[in-house]
Amino acid sequence: MKTAEALSQEIAACRSIAESLDRRVTVMEVCGTHTVAICRSGLADLLGENIRLVSGPGCPVCVSSQGYIDAAVAAARAGLTVTTYGDMLRVPGSDMPLAAARGEGARVVTVYSALEALYYAEAHPDEDVVFAAVGFETTAPATALAVKAAAGGPANFTALFSHKRILPAMMALVAAEDLQIDAFLCPGHVSVIVGSEEYEPVAATGRPCVVAGFEPLDVARALRMILEQVRSGEARVENEYTRAVRPGGNPAAKRLLEEVFEPAQEYWRGIGMISESGLAPRGGFRRFDAAERHGIDIKEVPEPAGCRCGEVIRGAIDPEDCALFADRCRPTSPVGPCMVSREGSCGAHYRYSRRPA
Amino acid sequence: MCLAVPGQIKSIEGETALVDIAGNGIRAMIALVPEASVGDWVLVHAGLAVTLLSEEEARETLELMQEKYSIEDS
Numbered sequence A: 001m002k003t004a005e006a007l008s009q010e011i012a013a014c015r016s017i018a019e020s021l022d023r024r025v026t027v028m029e030v031c032g033t034h035t036v037a038i039c040r041s042g043l044a045d046l047l048g049e050n051i052r053l054v055s056g057p058g059c060p061v062c063v064s065s066q067g068y069i070d071a072a073v074a075a076a077r078a079g080l081t082v083t084t085y086g087d088m089l090r091v092p093g094s095d096m097p098l099a100a101a102r103g104e105g106a107r108v109v110t111v112y113s114a115l116e117a118l119y120y121a122e123a124h125p126d127e128d129v130v131f132a133a134v135g136f137e138t139t140a141p142a143t144a145l146a147v148k149a150a151a152g153g154p155a156n157f158t159a160l161f162s163h164k165r166i167l168p169a170m171m172a173l174v175a176a177e178d179l180q181i182d183a184f185l186c187p188g189h190v191s192v193i194v195g196s197e198e199y200e201p202v203a204a205t206g207r208p209c210v211v212a213g214f215e216p217l218d219v220a221r222a223l224r225m226i227l228e229q230v231r232s233g234e235a236r237v238e239n240e241y242t243r244a245v246r247p248g249g250n251p252a253a254k255r256l257l258e259e260v261f262e263p264a265q266e267y268w269r270g271i272g273m274i275s276e277s278g279l280a281p282r283g284g285f286r287r288f289d290a291a292e293r294h295g296i297d298i299k300e301v302p303e304p305a306g307c308r309c310g311e312v313i314r315g316a317i318d319p320e321d322c323a324l325f326a327d328r329c330r331p332t333s334p335v336g337p338c339m340v341s342r343e344g345s346c347g348a349h350y351r352y353s354r355r356p357a
Numbered sequence B: 001m002c003l004a005v006p007g008q009i010k011s012i013e014g015e016t017a018l019v020d021i022a023g024n025g026i027r028a029m030i031a032l033v034p035e036a037s038v039g040d041w042v043l044v045h046a047g048l049a050v051t052l053l054s055e056e057e058a059r060e061t062l063e064l065m066q067e068k069y070s071i072e073d074s
C-alpha cells in the first residue's frame, strides 16, 4: 500500500500548509477526469477549511452549447447519419436528446474516435455521415487526422466542428470579476498535446498552475505543489504529470492541429463567446465542415429553465446550490448536461456526494 | 473524454500499431509518435497514440491505475 501511504502524506502536507495560510485558497480544476477523481476519492473533504476545490469548464460535453446539441439532433432528423461520442447521446436538446432522435428512427451512431466515424463513412457510401467533433486539445488531433484522411477518401464524411481550446477559457475565467480563482489544477491529457508551457499566460496573472495526472495521488501531490507556491508568494507553471507531459507538448500533434485548424471564436455554455477558443477548419479543409455542406445552423438558444449548469461550469456555484440538484435533476432524469455526462460536475457530485467544504 | 491509457506496441503496419493494453490488443494510429517502434510504450487516447512513455513511466501509471486503495484507510 505504498500509494496509500504516499497519499496520506500528501494530504497531511496540504493540510499543514493550508493551516499556515491566513486565507482560503480556491483551486479550480478544468478537466472532467480530475473532477471525477476528486469526487470519487473524497479529497475535497480531507484538505481542511482553507482549501476550496471548484470545478471549472472541464467537461467537453457540458460546455457544448444547447444550440450545438439542437443542430446535431436536427441533422439526424433530417436524414444525415450523426456519429458521436457516447457521452453526447443523452444531453437534453431543446426538443430532445440525440438518443431520442435515434429512438424515432434517425441514424445516430456511437463511435469511440473520429477515425471510427471516418471508417463508418467508408463502409456506408450511401449515407451522409456527420461526425460531432467536440472535445478539447486531447481529442482534436484525432479529428484533424480523420479530416486529412477524408481529403483522399470518402466524399460522404463531414464534421460538425466544436472543438475547444482550454487556455482562452481559463483566461476568460481569470478575468471574470465575480470569480476568485487563486490557482489552477491543469489538465493532464490536454497538456500531453499542448505542453505545460501553454499555461504561462495564466501563471503570469499571479495564479499558480500545476499540471496533474489522474490518480488521487497525482491530484494531492499537485495540490501540495500549488499550496507551496501560494505560501512562498510564487506563481509558476509546474508539472506533476512528468510521466506523460513535456514542456512543449507533442510537436507532431501541434503541427497537425496547425495544418488543419485555425483558432476561431467559439461559444461555451455558461461562459459565452470567447475569441480564439475554438478550432475551425482552415482553407481546403473547410469543405469538410458539415455546417456549410449541409446548411446546418448552430443557433444560440436559451438554457433549460431552472438549470444552473452555466454557473456550475464557471465555478460560480457548486452543484448542490442548484435547486433542482438531486431533486428534479438526477442522472436518470437529467435536466442539464452537467448531470448527464460522466464527467459533469453535477453527475460526479451526485454519484460520489461531494460536499462543498 | 480525455482519458488515455498506457500500452506496449506489439507490431506496426504503416501508421497503425497493435498495442497491448492490459492484455487486450488494441489498434492505434501512431501518426503523432512517428519515432515509435515495436516494444515502445505509448499513451493511447481514442485510438490514437498521443505520446511515447518510458517503460518506467508506463509502469508507474499502470500501478497507480491498478492499485485499489481507499483513502479512508490512511
Ligand code: SF4
Binding pocket: A306, A307, A308, A309, A310, A312, A319, A322, A323, A324, A325, A326, A329, A330, A334, A335, A336, A337, A338, A339, A340, A346
Ligand atoms: S443539478 Fe441539473 S439542473 Fe442543476 S445545474 Fe446541474 S445539471 Fe443543471
